[in-house]
Amino acid sequence: MSDILKDTRRVVVVTGPAGAGRSSALNVLEDAGFEVIDNIPLRMLLALLDAPGQIRPMALGIDQRNRDFSTDRVTEVIAQMRARPDVQVELLYLDCATDVLLRRFSETRRRHPLALADAPSEGIRLEKELLAPVRAQADTLIDTTELNIHQLREEIEHWFAVDGTHHLSVSVQSFSYKRGLPRSVDMVFDCRFLRNPFWDPALRSLNGTDKAVQDYVKQDPLYPPFAKQVLDLSLLILPACQSEGKSHISIAFGCTGGQHRSVTLAQSHAFSLAEEGWQVSIRHRELDQKKREETAR
Incomplete structure (x- = not known):
C-alpha cells in the first residue's frame, strides 16, 4: 500500500429515512473496526477530520435530527470532504419501502421525528422527499425492505472492507x-x-x-x-x-x-x-x- 493510501482516512457517511436501519448499520460498522459518531452537527464534521489522533476508518451517522440538517448542507459537506486528498468518502444510504417503514413504526409504537403530532405515514412521506437529493448521490444503496437484522449485518460486512483498500x-x-x-x-x-x-x-x-x-x-x-x-x-x-x-x-x-x-x-x-x-x-x-x-x- 502506498504512503498516500496509508495517510487516507476512510469515512462512511450513513443516512436514510428513520426506521430503515441506520442505527443498526452503524453498530455493525463499529463492530467491524470503524470509529462511529452519530448525529454530530454538520458544522463540526470537517473539524472532526482535522482532529489529531490515529487514522482509523470512521462512520458518521446523520439524519434530520441533526441540529443543522438540510439536504443542501449535507451535499455541501460531502463535496468538501470529497475534495480533500486525505479523505476517502463513501455515502451509504439505507432505504426501505413505505409500507414496511409504517409497519416498523407500528411495531415499535414510536412517533416519526418529522410527524410528532401526525400519522407516521405523513412523516415518512416528508422525509423521503427531503432526502431524495441525498439518496441520488449515494455510493452504496442498501434497501432493507426484505432484510432482517442478520441479513443487514451480512450486507454491511460484505460491502465495507476495513483494510483501507478499494474493493468492488x-x-x-x-x-x-x-x-x-x-x-x-x-x-x-x-x-x-x-x-x-x-x-x-x-x-x-x-x-x-x-x-x-x-x-x-x-x-x-x-x-x-x-x-x-x-x-x-x-x-x-x-x-x-x-x-x-x-x-x-x-x-x-x-x-x-x-x-x-x-x-x-x-x-x-x-x-x-x-x-x-x-x-x-x-x-x-x-x-x-x-x-x-x-x-x-
Whole structure:
C-alpha cells in the first residue's frame, strides 16, 4: 500500500429515512473496526477530520435530527470532504419501502421525528422527499425492505472492507417476476425462455440450489451460450466499474416463480465470478421469503 493510501482516512457517511436501519448499520460498522459518531452537527464534521489522533476508518451517522440538517448542507459537506486528498468518502444510504417503514413504526409504537403530532405515514412521506437529493448521490444503496437484522449485518460486512483498500463487491440475486423487479439492481437478466423444471413433477418442489434442477435447466441448448455471454458481459463491465470507483454492483436473474431457473443462473454466475477473483454474495429473494414465512408459522 502506498504512503498516500496509508495517510487516507476512510469515512462512511450513513443516512436514510428513520426506521430503515441506520442505527443498526452503524453498530455493525463499529463492530467491524470503524470509529462511529452519530448525529454530530454538520458544522463540526470537517473539524472532526482535522482532529489529531490515529487514522482509523470512521462512520458518521446523520439524519434530520441533526441540529443543522438540510439536504443542501449535507451535499455541501460531502463535496468538501470529497475534495480533500486525505479523505476517502463513501455515502451509504439505507432505504426501505413505505409500507414496511409504517409497519416498523407500528411495531415499535414510536412517533416519526418529522410527524410528532401526525400519522407516521405523513412523516415518512416528508422525509423521503427531503432526502431524495441525498439518496441520488449515494455510493452504496442498501434497501432493507426484505432484510432482517442478520441479513443487514451480512450486507454491511460484505460491502465495507476495513483494510483501507478499494474493493468492488458484487451481489447476485434471483427473483420472481410475479413479485416485481428487485430494488436497486444494476443489471437484470430474464431467464423465462429456458426450460422450466416446474413442469416436471419430480422437480417442482425442488429449487435451483438442487443439482437435479440445475442439470435440467442446463440441458436447455440455449443455456450454455446465454450463461457464457452473461459472464463475458459481467467480466467486461466489472473492471470498468471498479476503475470508476464504484463500491458495489448488483446483478439479478428473474424467472416466473423465482425458484428454479433464476436460482440456477444466479448460483452458477456467482460461482463463476468468484472463481475469477471477485467478491460475491448471493441472495435468492423468493427462497428467503419462503423461509421467513415458514419460520413465522
